[in-house]
Amino acid sequence: MTDTKTRILDAALALFNRFGERNVTTNHIAGELGISPGNLYYHYRNKAAIVSALFDRYREHLLTLLTVPEGPLTWEDKMGYFEGILASMWEGRFLHRDLAHFLHQDPVLRDRYKVFVEDSLARGLGIYQRLRDSGLIEASDEELRALLVNTWVLAASWPGFTHGLNPEISGDETLDRGLLRQGIYQIICLEAPYLRGEALDHLDAMKREYRLDETALDRLFGAVGQVRSE
Amino acid sequence: MTDTKTRILDAALALFNRFGERNVTTNHIAGELGISPGNLYYHYRNKAAIVSALFDRYREHLLTLLTVPEGPLTWEDKMGYFEGILASMWEGRFLHRDLAHFLHQDPVLRDRYKVFVEDSLARGLGIYQRLRDSGLIEASDEELRALLVNTWVLAASWPGFTHGLNPEISGDETLDRGLLRQGIYQIICLEAPYLRGEALDHLDAMKREYRLDETALDRLFGAVGQVRSE
DNA sequence: TGATTTTTAGAGTAATTACTCTAGAGGTCA
DNA sequence: TGACCTCTAGAGTAATTACTCTAAAAATCA
Structure with a gap:
């Protein structure tokens, strides 16, 4: 025990x-x-100490995942790291959901959170640049920075977004997993225009892999899942 | 009065x-x-009635903005609508920030919110398709749908993200405006790869227009603003 | 075993806060 | 003027909830 x-x-x-x-x-x-x-x-x-301890855990885990060993990267590496990072952010979703309040009432956490985001983005940029060096991505530094911030915000907000549309299913393991995977799909789409070489070859397969099928989308999102022109 | x-x-x-x-x-x-x-x-x-009334207001305003008159669109139209929509979402930022709680305790709002998101995304898709018809965007329907969802989540979450990094400045009119503009920049970057024709011609100008300068970024985001390679 | 420290129970408290209730002020129309 | 309706004040209440305090059980160790 x-x-x-x-x-x-x-x-x-x-x-x-x-x-x-x-x-x-x-x-x-x-x-x-x-x-x-x-x-x-x-x-x-107090209660804040619990939140703080959970933040520590989350931070450690995520920063570890954002530390990628030296050497060239394959698209398989990429997807592996990717899935781990997203799963970790999903695991800590309550933090991002109620972040404003935690930071409001705990100045210490406020500073630590800011440093954490800075660290994460710096490491994320490093990874993207190495993907570029490995020929999997083509983008200017400016594009990379914007992409990175968008990826971060999307990854951090996706759980909240899906929860908003499905407040009742939270806690169901398989459905939660489906929502997480759909989030990965969204982020794949985010960086799709910049993919090259090996990564581009596998783009369609990856999209199919992570995108939920119509019936699942329907169940989870209703009309949102398959936005129709009417 | x-x-x-x-x-x-x-x-x-x-x-x-x-x-x-x-x-x-x-x-x-x-x-x-x-x-x-x-x-x-x-x-x-009760307090929830105030939130509910504010949601009504927000919803009406945003759906109105998402109703675009018939006919071909220019990139100037596009940016105009764009700015209005983003400003509206910024104006209602507390809703998205504490959304989970509101939906948790008010089942009626829950249903209305879901319909609202569905409506918004449907209208957004319509607009994107018309931009495509007008030759400003090139993308498949699937790409358009993914782009749309990403845009929505980013627009809805951007205020929360910036607030997390700068909890203290909220309420300062000019700084708030700067953060809003940087959010527009992020969304421009989001759809940049799909822009064509007139819209593409003005892309760089638009980026320069909305992106905060280094010193402002520095003040607002610190190290996050200009993610460095090491 | 006995002494000491760590861990646990659970009743209780203090503070916050959403909300109520009564009474009265101010306007309107006959 | 007086009846009536809308709006406002402000003291007060009930319920929630984070947190405390004392004492005892359990573990540790000499």
Whole structure:
């Protein structure tokens, strides 16, 4: 059995992602674990400390994934890293969803978050530049920077967007996974115009791989999934 | 003097955008206007009713902007509509920021929001298709759909993203405007690869027009503004 | 075993805040 | 003028919820 401290984090993360931090009380977290509120507060001095600890975890994980070993990259590497990064951002989706409030009430987190975004974008740019060196992408530095920011914002916001259209299904493992994959599809489309060589050869296959089929889209998004001209 | 009912809405919108709905109490809104809480509750039966009314306003405004008159489009039309739409989404930024919570606690709003997104995307697709007919854009229907969703998510999330990096400056009119313009720049970059003809001719000018200069970027984003290679 | 530290329970508190209620002011129309 | 309706004030309430406090159980270690 893992220790209480991390069990609290796990339970909090699951509940926050599912219901939103605002709708999850500390008593609720304790209840979920079958422990007392007093016990919870023994491990974390307040609710913000839990959020902060979850942010640490998220940050560490994501920055690790954004550290790519030296050497030329293949499109398979690319997709691998890609999927990991997106999954990690999905895992920490409650953070981006309620970010404004966390930063509003915790100045320390505010600074740390800013540094985190800066780090992530810097590393992301490094990766994109190496993809360019490997001949998988063709774009100017300016294009790369804009693409990177757009990718970041999209990846960070996608869970919130899908949750807005499907608040009820959150927590269902397979459906969540479908939404995540559709997010990957959207980001593939984002960088599609800049792909070259090997990456371009596999573009169509990748699109088919990640794009949800019509019926799934229909179930998840209704009319949004397949925007029709009428 | 406008009537109290709309003054409440105006004050609430300003406060919500600035501090986030969660951090703005009904007493706070009343205090801002110099009226009593009782008076506020005479006009709106609860806080959610204020949010709902603001959503109505936002929805009406945006859908109007997404209704484009018949006939071929020029790139100037395009940029005009564009700026209006983005400004409108900026104006309603608190809605997207705290969307998850609003939808969580108000099932009626949930349904109306979903229809609203569906409508917006349908109209957006119509506009993109007409831009294609006018020779300003070249893309397949599938590309157009993906581009559209990405544009929507980016436009809706951009205010939240910038706010996360600069929580303190919210409310400053000129700085807010700068952030909005940088958002337009990001979206221009999003669709840049698909532009043709007249629109392509003006692409560089448009980029220069909307992109913040280095010093402003520096002030707003710090290291994020000009992501460096190392 | 006994001493000490860590962990847990759970009742209770203090503060916030959305919202209510009553009474009265101000306008309108007969 | 008086009846009536709309609007406003402001004190007060009820419910939520983050968090505290004391004491006891469990683990650790001499």
